[in-house]
Amino acid sequence: MSTIVEGRVDRRGMGALSAGHLFTDLNQGAVAALLPFLEAHRGISLAAAGALVFASTASSSIIQPLFGVFSDRRPFPALMPLGVLAAGVGIALVGIAPGYLSTLLCVVLSGMGVAAFHPEAARFANYVSSKSGRARGMSFFSVGGNAGFALGPAVATPLVLAFGLPGTLFMAIPAALMAAVLFHELPRLREFRPEEPASGPRRVPAGRDExxxxxxxxxxxxxxxxxxxxxxxxxxxxxxxxxxxxxxxxxxxxxxxxxxxxxxxxxxxxxxxxxxxxxxxxxxxxxxxxxxxxxxxxxxxxxxxxxxxxxxxxxxxxxxxxxxxxxxxxxxxxxxxxxxxxxxxxxxxxxxxxxxxxxxxxxxxxxxxxxxxxxxxxxxxxxxxxxxxxxxxx
The missing domain is CATH 1.20.1250.20 (MFS general substrate transporter like domains)
Structure with a gap:
């Protein structure tokens, strides 16, 4: 069982989680940057482009509590690397999707990857931070997402300008590499989870929910x-x-x-x-x-x-x-x-x-x-x- 020094954040664990946050939200930030290219090369309307943004927002944000409920009832840390991978693969496939419906489904897949990553990653960001340093730790975790969202257009736009819409396929590479890093770090991150009581698998309540x-x-x-x-x-x-x-x-x-x-x-x-x-x-x-x-x-x-x-x-x-x-x-x-x-x-x-x-x-x-x-x-x-x-x- 790894231990946290009071007032400190485990740097290696938080580094992996914050980087995962960056490479996850990078894909969400890329959606808006791809819209002008989809309008120009595939002739989609402004309304159809707006529907893609709504699909991205709905699938990545509104359903997050459902993943949160799932992770509370049955923690599944593998959702972190799987979420990063799904977010990247979904955006990567947008560039080669044969029609609007398939493009919409790719955006939804990416959004669901984003939604799957956040609750489980935020849980572990809580674990690798000391009790008195949780807000500091969560700020490190959050700034990764802020940076990723801002970098999304900066990464996607040059790829499409250089290779056309199929250039989005390169978006899968950083997602796959980050997913591999998180899979490698999972055993160590699991050490920060609170211990289960010796009497059985049922958790002792951490306190009253307010x-x-x-x-x-x-x-x-x-x-x-x-x-x-x-x-x-x-x-x-x-x-x-x-x-x-x-x-x-x-x-x-x-x-x-x-x-x-x-x-x-x-x-x-x-x-x-x-x-x-x-x-x-x-x-x-x-x-x-x-x-x-x-x-x-x-x-x-x-x-x-x-x-x-x-x-x-x-x-x-x-x-x-x-x-x-x-x-x-x-x-x-x-x-x-x-x-x-x-x-x-x-x-x-x-x-x-x-x-x-x-x-x-x-x-x-x-x-x-x-x-x-x-x-x-x-x-x-x-x-x-x-x-x-x-x-x-x-």
Whole structure:
């Protein structure tokens, strides 16, 4: 049985899990980058392209809690390498799929691989982190996913430009290599699992599941995700259409926001371990509202600086809320991860649709103002959360 030094994270174990997260979410990030090529070379409509995005989101996010329930009832660590492999193979086959339906099925296969990986990997990210260092450990795990999602277009686009749509076949190579690494690491990772009681296979309850705080925290995650997806969807257009800049400058602003989110993830984890999960989550919600209001009245250059802080406040607490969910539901940590990393984020993504309708009728500035009000709701909900999960003492 491997041991964890209090306050420390097992670097080798977390390195494997974070890298697996990167190579899994790399495939999810590649979906959007492939759409223009599918439209140009296969003649699919914008509506059909939107359906592919929805299929990717639904299969990768909304069904994650189902995999979480499965892993809670019957842990299956092999879902980690199998999930990475399925995510890569699904995207790899998109480029040679003979028709739209087969393309859709390939995207669904990739999304299901993403969904299968996350709950089991988040469980082991919990195991390889010490009790007092869980948020720090989960931040390391989460930043791998952030990097992978951002790298997806950067990897897929050159492959398609160089080899045409069949170039997506190369996406299977990093997935297969990462799956092999995770299969090799499984025996060591299993050593971090809590020991079963000597009297039998039934686990001793880790504590009382606190469903009320968990539901309220899930609503905070949904609000935060709605803000995040709203910004990801409209920041570039806001710069071009409202601030009158070039499309390239809008993409730079979005990139800076995403980099701010990655930095915030690494900062918020240690802060949450030191000062408490609830305090960091509440502070991020309280900061986000005035930052967004400030962004709505600034020009392009100053707005970029604010967007970096907005990204840090929005994305930075993704890992924190995953740990909080696992501490509120200590007997269902796979399910908790599936909800906080998948289902509630998927709900936030779905909310970007009505924001788009609002933008068509009232303009993008109105959307930014609405997004600035949403964190107030999140702050109120975060304030009602207990300072510590009674089951964990965290």
């Amino acid at each position: 469903w009320g705080p968990f539901v309220r925290m899930t609503l905070v995650v949904a609000v935060r995700s709605l803000v995040y997806f709203g910004l990801v969807s409209f920041v570039s257009s806001y710069y071009h259409g409202t601030l009158g800049t070039s499309e390239a400058m809008g993409n730079v602003a979005l990139t800076l926001m995403l980099f701010g989110g990655a930095a915030g993830t690494l900062i918020a984890g240690p802060l949450a371990d030191r000062f408490g999960r609830r305090r960091v989550l509440l502070a991020s919600m309280c900061l986000l509202a005035p930052l967004l209001f400030l962004f709505s009245v600034l020009g392009p250059e100053a707005g970029m600086v604010v967007l970096v802080l907005v990204g840090a406040s929005t994305v930075g607490t993704f890992a924190v809320t995953t740990v909080m969910g696992q501490e509120y539901l200590p007997n269902r940590i796979g399910f908790a991860a599936g909800v906080t990393m998948g289902f509630s984020i998927g709900l936030g993504g779905a909310g970007a649709v009505p924001l788009g309708v609002m933008a068509d009728h009232f303009g993008l500035h109105a959307v930014v103002v609405v997004l600035a009000f949403l964190p107030v709701i999140g702050a109120v909900l975060a304030y009602t959360l207990p300072g510590k999960a009674r089951s964990s003492g965290a």
